[in-house]
Amino acid sequence: MVAKILIIANKMTLKLKIVYLFNLLLLNVFCFGQTKSLAEEAITLENFNFNTKIEVLIPEKYRDESDTDYESYRFSSRNGSPNSFTKNTIFIDENNPKKGIIRTEFYQTVSSNRNTAAAFKNQTFNRVSFVLDQNNQIYVVCAVAMIVTEKEQKDLLKQLNDNYGQYKKYKGKSTGNYYVYEWQTKDKIIRYSSVFVDGNDIIEKHLVDEEHPEMVPEKKSRFEGYFYLIKKQKIKDTKNLEMSDFNFIN
Numbered sequence: 001m002v003a004k005i006l007i008i009a010n011k012m013t014l015k016l017k018i019v020y021l022f023n024l025l026l027l028n029v030f031c032f033g034q035t036k037s038l039a040e041e042a043i044t045l046e047n048f049n050f051n052t053k054i055e056v057l058i059p060e061k062y063r064d065e066s067d068t069d070y071e072s073y074r075f076s077s078r079n080g081s082p083n084s085f086t087k088n089t090i091f092i093d094e095n096n097p098k099k100g101i102i103r104t105e106f107y108q109t110v111s112s113n114r115n116t117a118a119a120f121k122n123q124t125f126n127r128v129s130f131v132l133d134q135n136n137q138i139y140v141v142c143a144v145a146m147i148v149t150e151k152e153q154k155d156l157l158k159q160l161n162d163n164y165g166q167y168k169k170y171k172g173k174s175t176g177n178y179y180v181y182e183w184q185t186k187d188k189i190i191r192y193s194s195v196f197v198d199g200n201d202i203i204e205k206h207l208v209d210e211e212h213p214e215m216v217p218e219k220k221s222r223f224e225g226y227f228y229l230i231k232k233q234k235i236k237d238t239k240n241l242e243m244s245d246f247n248f249i250n
Contacts, residue, residue: 037062038083039075043118043128043141046163050138050188050231054106054130058085077115084110090242104132107243111146118143118227123156125227129245131238139234142245145225153194153223157181164190173250180250189235191228193248 033052034043037059062073064084071087088105091097111117111127118125118141125143133139145152161167164183172178178195226248230238238249 037075038117038128039077042116042124043143045118045120045125045141045143045227045229048141048229052138054132054136054138057130058106072109074110077117079114081112081115082110083108083115083117088242101134103134103237104136105241105243106130106132107245113146120156120227121159123148123152123159123225125225127245129243131241131246133234133237139231140238140241140246140249141229142243142249143227143229144245145227148194148223148225150223153225156192156225160190160192172248174247176248178248180248184232187232189228189230189232191226191230191249193226193228195224195226195248197222197224 033049034041034056036056038057039062043057058073062075064072064074073085073087075083077083085106086109088107089097090102090105092099092102107129108117108127113126115126116124117128120143123145125145127144127146129142129144130138131140148156157167160181160183164185167181167183169179169181172180172193176195178193181192181194183190226245228246228249230249238246241249
């Protein structure tokens with residue numbers, strides 16, 4: 001009888017340990033965000049947590065010490081595609097950095113159309129950029145899909161509608177022919193801009209690897225997709241972003 005009680009007690013203890021570890025894992029995800037770097041894992045946009053630390057996504061170990069002009073980070077993604085990020089700090093007074101900063105931008109300067117840096121459901125994005133506030137907290141994520149078909153766009157919009165309700169659509173304010181689709185939740189704003197690119201006017205840089213880029217004429221017109229996750233309380237701070245990937249946020 002005592003042996004049976006001990007067995008039951010041990011089983012209950014094991015179950016409690018499993019529940020505890022599971023809750024600890026959930027707490028870690030919800031409170032601290034993603035725990036793996038971009039070299040190890042693409043960002044899952046529908047579950048992205050603004051508590052995610054930029055030091056986790058782009059660790060200091062990838063710092064390129066040979067670049068003395070900018071603070072740069074270089075690494076290969078899971079399929080061997082090259083990645084490079086540049087850190088750009090916007091100061092209140094460029095001549096006197098001690099006065100403090102306005103924001104910090106991490107933008108991807110090297111990527112490949114073979115790379116998956118982020119994903120929303122089935123739609124993948126080739127590069128990502130981040131904007132951080134004065135407290136080093138991420139408040140905007142931009143994910144870019146270099147080539148998007150009309151079907152892929154329709155599927156993505158449907159998935160976004162399924163998640164967040166019917167979109168609001170308006171003509172983009174920046175130069176170019178594009179529309180912005182917007183959804184809102186309690187704490188974030190999601191925007192997706194569909195940008196038409198005329199193939200007759202561009203030359204694409206296809207990266208075989210970082211040391212041997214190939215310049216290839218690209219004659220096919222296409223769509224590019226710009227996916228923005230914005231912390232709702234910081235929406236006013238998105239008006240003056242300087243990175244080119246943020247041209248289509250409004």
